[in-house]
Amino acid sequence: MHHRVRVAAIAYSAGAVGLLLALVASALATGHTSVPDPAPVVFRPVTVAAPSATPSRTATVVPLYEGDIGLMSRVRPTVPPITAEAGSTLKPQAKPKPKPKATVRVAPKAVVRTPRKAAPKPVARTTVPSVTTARSYARSRIGSTQFSCLDKLWTKESHWNPRAYNRSSGAYGIPQALPGSKMATVAGDWRYNPLTQVRWGLRYIAGRYGTACSAWHHSQATGWY
DSSP states (O other): OHHHHHHHHHHHHHHHHHHHHHHHHHHHHTTOOSOOOOOOOOEEEEEEOOOOSOTTSOOEEEEEEHHHHHHHHHOOOOOOOOOOOTTOOOOOOOOOOOOOOOOOOOOOOOOOOOOOOOOOOOOOOOOOOOHHHHHHHHHHHHHHHHHHHHHHHHHHHTTTOTTOBOTTTOOBTTTTBSSGGGGGGTOTTTTTOHHHHHHHHHHHHHHHTSSHHHHHHHHHHHSOO
């Protein structure tokens, strides 16, 4: 049986010529010295599709004997199993591990803190003396008689208005100083403080006319003092 398998395998690969050679070899191996005459064999071409990976190829006609086809149908080529060599072990190849992606660390942005501006200190509000306070101050300085003349004089000049301004001459304030910046010798608030203006006016009258009544009489005679 073993010889027939070998004969079939050889015939499958070599065709009709190979079959004759295989029969001769089989007879010699089994001890036969003579080869009997082969029976008449009818040759019929058998169409066998040639294995191909391309489905578009046409079939190829391979000449085979009818007797070979039955033998070929009973013989299946066997593939010897793959065995490991002694001292070696077959291990499935492990899949390569993916390389870890390099992480890029970004330094955090420095937070710039702007210093808070200090709240402005509240401006101390100074109480501006009233015109009444300035009149009382003048009365206390020169007495009631002289104050009567002073009251007439400054009522004529400015009506006791600390912001009175004469556009023609440029005189300013209650005493109508000319120019008004002369009153800065008393204090810097001469533009709006009636007490500062009264103090400067009393000094001016005392230095030029001596008394308020003398200044009043001069104003009546000339229209100015």
